Amino acid sequence: MSRIPLSALIGLAVTVAFFVAAIFANFIAPYGMAEIVGDSWEPASSKFLLGTDTIGRDLLSRMIYGGRTTIFIASAATVVSFVVGSLLGFTAAVLGGWMDQGMSRIVDLVMAIPTLILAMVILTVMPTTLIVLILVMGLLDATRVFRLARAVAVDIAVMDYVEAARLRGERLGWIIFREILPNALSPLVAELGLRFIFAVLFLSTLSFLGLGVQPPLADWGGIVKENKEGLVYGVSAALIPAFAIAVLAISVNLVADWILNRTTSLKGGRGA
Amino acid sequence: MLDMTQTNNASPILEIRDLRIGGTIYAPGEKPRDVTIVDGVSLTLARGKVLGLIGESGAGKSTIGMSSMAYGRGGVRITGGEVFVNGRDILRDSPARLRGLRGREVTYVAQSAAASFNPAKKLMEQVIETSLSHHVMSRDEAEARAVTLFRKLGLPKPETIGERFPHQVSGGQLQRVMTAMALCPKPDLVVFDEPTTALDVTTQIDVLAAIKEAIRDTGVAALYITHDLAVVAQIADDIMVLRHGKTVEYGETGQIIHAPREDYTRALVSVRSQEHPEKPSGGNPVLKVKGVTARYKNVPLDVLRDVSVSLEPGHTLAVVGESGSGKSTLARAITGLLPPSKGKITFAGRELSAALAGRSKDDLRELQMIYQMADVAMNPRQTVATIIGRPLEFYFGLKGAARDKRVQELLDQIEMGRGFADRYPAELSGGQKQRVCIARALAAKPKLIICDEVTSALDPLVAEGILKLLLDLQAQEKVAYLFITHDLATVKSIADSIAVMYRGQVVRYGPKSDVLSPPFDDYTDLLLSSVPEMRQGWLEKVIVHRKMESAGN
Numbered sequence: 001m002s003r004i005p006l007s008a009l010i011g012l013a014v015t016v017a018f019f020v021a022a023i024f025a026n027f028i029a030p031y032g033m034a035e036i037v038g039d040s041w042e043p044a045s046s047k048f049l050l051g052t053d054t055i056g057r058d059l060l061s062r063m064i065y066g067g068r069t070t071i072f073i074a075s076a077a078t079v080v081s082f083v084v085g086s087l088l089g090f091t092a093a094v095l096g097g098w099m100d101q102g103m104s105r106i107v108d109l110v111m112a113i114p115t116l117i118l119a120m121v122i123l124t125v126m127p128t129t130l131i132v133l134i135l136v137m138g139l140l141d142a143t144r145v146f147r148l149a150r151a152v153a154v155d156i157a158v159m160d161y162v163e164a165a166r167l168r169g170e171r172l173g174w175i176i177f178r179e180i181l182p183n184a185l186s187p188l189v190a191e192l193g194l195r196f197i198f199a200v201l202f203l204s205t206l207s208f209l210g211l212g213v214q215p216p217l218a219d220w221g222g223i224v225k226e227n228k229e230g231l232v233y234g235v236s237a238a239l240i241p242a243f244a245i246a247v248l249a250i251s252v253n254l255v256a257d258w259i260l261n262r263t264t265s266l267k268g269g270r271g272a
Numbered sequence: 273m274l275d276m277t278q279t280n281n282a283s284p285i286l287e288i289r290d291l292r293i294g295g296t297i298y299a300p301g302e303k304p305r306d307v308t309i310v311d312g313v314s315l316t317l318a319r320g321k322v323l324g325l326i327g328e329s330g331a332g333k334s335t336i337g338m339s340s341m342a343y344g345r346g347g348v349r350i351t352g353g354e355v356f357v358n359g360r361d362i363l364r365d366s367p368a369r370l371r372g373l374r375g376r377e378v379t380y381v382a383q384s385a386a387a388s389f390n391p392a393k394k395l396m397e398q399v400i401e402t403s404l405s406h407h408v409m410s411r412d413e414a415e416a417r418a419v420t421l422f423r424k425l426g427l428p429k430p431e432t433i434g435e436r437f438p439h440q441v442s443g444g445q446l447q448r449v450m451t452a453m454a455l456c457p458k459p460d461l462v463v464f465d466e467p468t469t470a471l472d473v474t475t476q477i478d479v480l481a482a483i484k485e486a487i488r489d490t491g492v493a494a495l496y497i498t499h500d501l502a503v504v505a506q507i508a509d510d511i512m513v514l515r516h517g518k519t520v521e522y523g524e525t526g527q528i529i530h531a532p533r534e535d536y537t538r539a540l541v542s543v544r545s546q547e548h549p550e551k552p553s554g555g556n557p558v559l560k561v562k563g564v565t566a567r568y569k570n571v572p573l574d575v576l577r578d579v580s581v582s583l584e585p586g587h588t589l590a591v592v593g594e595s596g597s598g599k600s601t602l603a604r605a606i607t608g609l610l611p612p613s614k615g616k617i618t619f620a621g622r623e624l625s626a627a628l629a630g631r632s633k634d635d636l637r638e639l640q641m642i643y644q645m646a647d648v649a650m651n652p653r654q655t656v657a658t659i660i661g662r663p664l665e666f667y668f669g670l671k672g673a674a675r676d677k678r679v680q681e682l683l684d685q686i687e688m689g690r691g692f693a694d695r696y697p698a699e700l701s702g703g704q705k706q707r708v709c710i711a712r713a714l715a716a717k718p719k720l721i722i723c724d725e726v727t728s729a730l731d732p733l734v735a736e737g738i739l740k741l742l743l744d745l746q747a748q749e750k751v752a753y754l755f756i757t758h759d760l761a762t763v764k765s766i767a768d769s770i771a772v773m774y775r776g777q778v779v780r781y782g783p784k785s786d787v788l789s790p791p792f793d794d795y796t797d798l799l800l801s802s803v804p805e806m807r808q809g810w811l812e813k814v815i816v817h818r819k820m821e822s823a824g825n
Contacts, residue, residue, distance in 0.1 A: 160649040166628065167607055168666060168716075169636040182653035 011254025080138025085145025193256025324508030396434025
């Protein structure tokens, strides 16, 4: 861990700042999340650093609380998608044959339907709670992770060292977690950063459409939705969450790049 | 081309003076550093002569070969010295002049023809491409010349083979097509970069003879790069022995192989002369393979047909044959990776279940395997301690300090000593990697180890070290080896009994002394006579006396 490149440092700092703000929202936010403290669409001032929103709530406070919701749901959905997707993908690759065919075709079937439409249909039928939202996003994203994990693992599963492990009599668990997973980690980590950002965008889309996080709870997509009319009058309130999403996306990927660089070393990161 | 050899013999076609080649290594997490790949090499090559460049991997052979085209592969830089081709210093030539040189005056034959041809174009197009782009001759002339060369190189149907695609001819044929491609534009110098290394021994001599004849008939000069001294002795007039980028010895072929001056050359010359006395037979066989027939899924052909062999404890059975003869498939059948459709396998008195899933932990433990490519046989993300320690943990339940102690004992046994336990495979040399694989197999205290071409990816001297180690370990541990190889020199130095395989069948089987003494069947004769011998003129003799052609033809 001797030297961290500048890009990764910036990414790390910004990402950490976002997460800290999300975790300690109660202490950082100057006002309450749903507290009406001023007029609608007040411009930025020393009292309201980012101004107020459509019904006079402090935008900065809503951004911080919204960030908490967005980051929590996106992280949870990413974890779900990676655990489910990579485990099933590895299993399909190692077992092969009918298991592989069956799982892969089911995944193809799900992927054939546009994710957003599928998610909208499910979410209109199901009650929109946090758990449902996380599971729907996670499982739909898991199809992508499954494809990647399976593709990577198929290449690894034919290596002689995996054959040697099979000949030793190792169980499926060892082969997946000790032989394949460490070698499949680099592409998966790169994908992790990307998937997290897609989860943020997906959640924002759903909220913008009114199917994601329900008011009075705030999230970035919801804030855009609430303030979009302001754009017509030259109020930039709707652009602020969009900007936050972009900054988070870039900084997370800077970190993912750096981790990718480190994990591709075959010498335990010792250099040389 | 005859006039060429007669005129102007005095001025050399290629002259290299004090050549230095360097490169920069960009290791991750480290400052880039410069390394010297070739250090002060000088040589001269006259018209119509062949110079052999020989050395182990990393000796700089190919890099020197490339420098005769003023080319540095993969970021390599020519840092000093002079390279004269036809009297011009090509290192000072402009890019335009170099384009005129490459593929016209100097041509190149790569090691892996299969990887060097464009799979989407017909062979003829690729063979005549340089002749046309350099305006050496018209398309008709070039095609006529290509056909003449195909015929000279002994290719079947020389008139029509150019109409085929690269995947439609065998590896040995493709290598000869590549030689034709190099000779087509009437070059002055051809660089052969290990053209026969990837081929079977039986195919190798065909290609070698074809190349030799073509060189003689066209009168070109050639640089012949290889790691096999016996091969280069057949074809070269002079030999340069290289090590770590420096010239070890440079002289006329006869002198190098009969009266080497340097120790390193002497080691290379004597590398194949290790003898191994046959052990007396007796005792119950540890492995009995009876009437095994096997085929792969979706292949309508038996890869193994009615194979029966047996192996006594502490003995070595060598399975020899060319690629595609079913040697490795036999190993897969014994290990259970490919359940045989007929026949049975008895191991240590127990009948083994055909499929891997039905075997007990002891069956698995007592039958270990060592692979050809050591670097893919070990998980690159595990340290040596984990790689060797896992069988100890898995089979014997050893943990913590007890495991570490046993790992170190095994490392001592494979003559590696301390300081390797927490290294990763990428931090080991090729020979060390193979040693770790041996230790991993040994850790299970097996009765039988299947060795699948374990030395064929290694340099000759390193391979010899591995063979010695295997023999020592056999004496200590009384383990039996099933030794799969295509190299008969290896067989002579390790086997007690031999099974010769040809197209999925065992054609000759018995104790080493019987199998290697006449009268031979046709295939064994071909195989035996194809092993290059360290003397000049061997090639011509073999070609005359062979009873049959190799299967690859």
